[in-house]
Amino acid sequence: MPKLLTSRGDYGLLVIVDLAKNLGENPRPVSDIARLYRLSPSFLEQIALGLRKAGLITSLRGKNGGYILARRPESISVVEVLEALEGPLQLVSCQGGQCPVESSCLTQDFWMVFQRHVHRSLREISVADLLAKSPHQLLAKSYVSRLT
Numbered sequence: 001m002p003k004l005l006t007s008r009g010d011y012g013l014l015v016i017v018d019l020a021k022n023l024g025e026n027p028r029p030v031s032d033i034a035r036l037y038r039l040s041p042s043f044l045e046q047i048a049l050g051l052r053k054a055g056l057i058t059s060l061r062g063k064n065g066g067y068i069l070a071r072r073p074e075s076i077s078v079v080e081v082l083e084a085l086e087g088p089l090q091l092v093s094c095q096g097g098q099c100p101v102e103s104s105c106l107t108q109d110f111w112m113v114f115q116r117h118v119h120r121s122l123r124e125i126s127v128a129d130l131l132a133k134s135p136h137q138l139l140a141k142s143y144v145s146r147l148t
Contacts, residue, residue, distance in 0.1 A: 005082065011039060012047045012085040013078065013130075019057060020073035020127045027059075027066030047085060054084030073131065079122035089122075091115050 018033050030048055034041040048067055051057045058070045069076070082089060092111050125138050 006086060008047060008050075009082040009086045011037075011044060012051055013081050015044060015047060015051065015067075016056060016069070016076065016081050016127055017130050019067060019069050020076075020131055023069060023073065026064050027068050029066040032066070050085045051081070054080070056081060056084060069127075073128035074126045076127045077123050078125045078127070078130070079119060081127070082122065089115075089119060091118065 014037060015033055019028055022028055030044045031041050034044045052059055055070055056076060057067045059067055129138055
């Protein structure tokens, strides 16, 4: 069962944001990204494969090969990136349908509502937002969009 965020999702979002930051330049090799952030190139390559399978990035081969975004940064949500690598996000194990105390659980409704809130917030924040805004502005954007 995936956690809300593992290093796979964290680094995947980092790769996507790095590619968005370098949009319009040459494709970025995973080795360059790994070196910049001091991460394992082989692990980032696995992550890039997952992002490519999800249609979020495209690979280009050859001397100047590497990865580029498959779509504009404003059209890629944070939740898309995370779910491409982690599967459906679940905050607690009972959301996967394996709860031993489901019939008497006093917190199940809370976790369901909280899960929807987190998912909606991550869906409303785009990769372009991550490049342009501070975390406080992103959270405010997510909250305001729920009020309107």
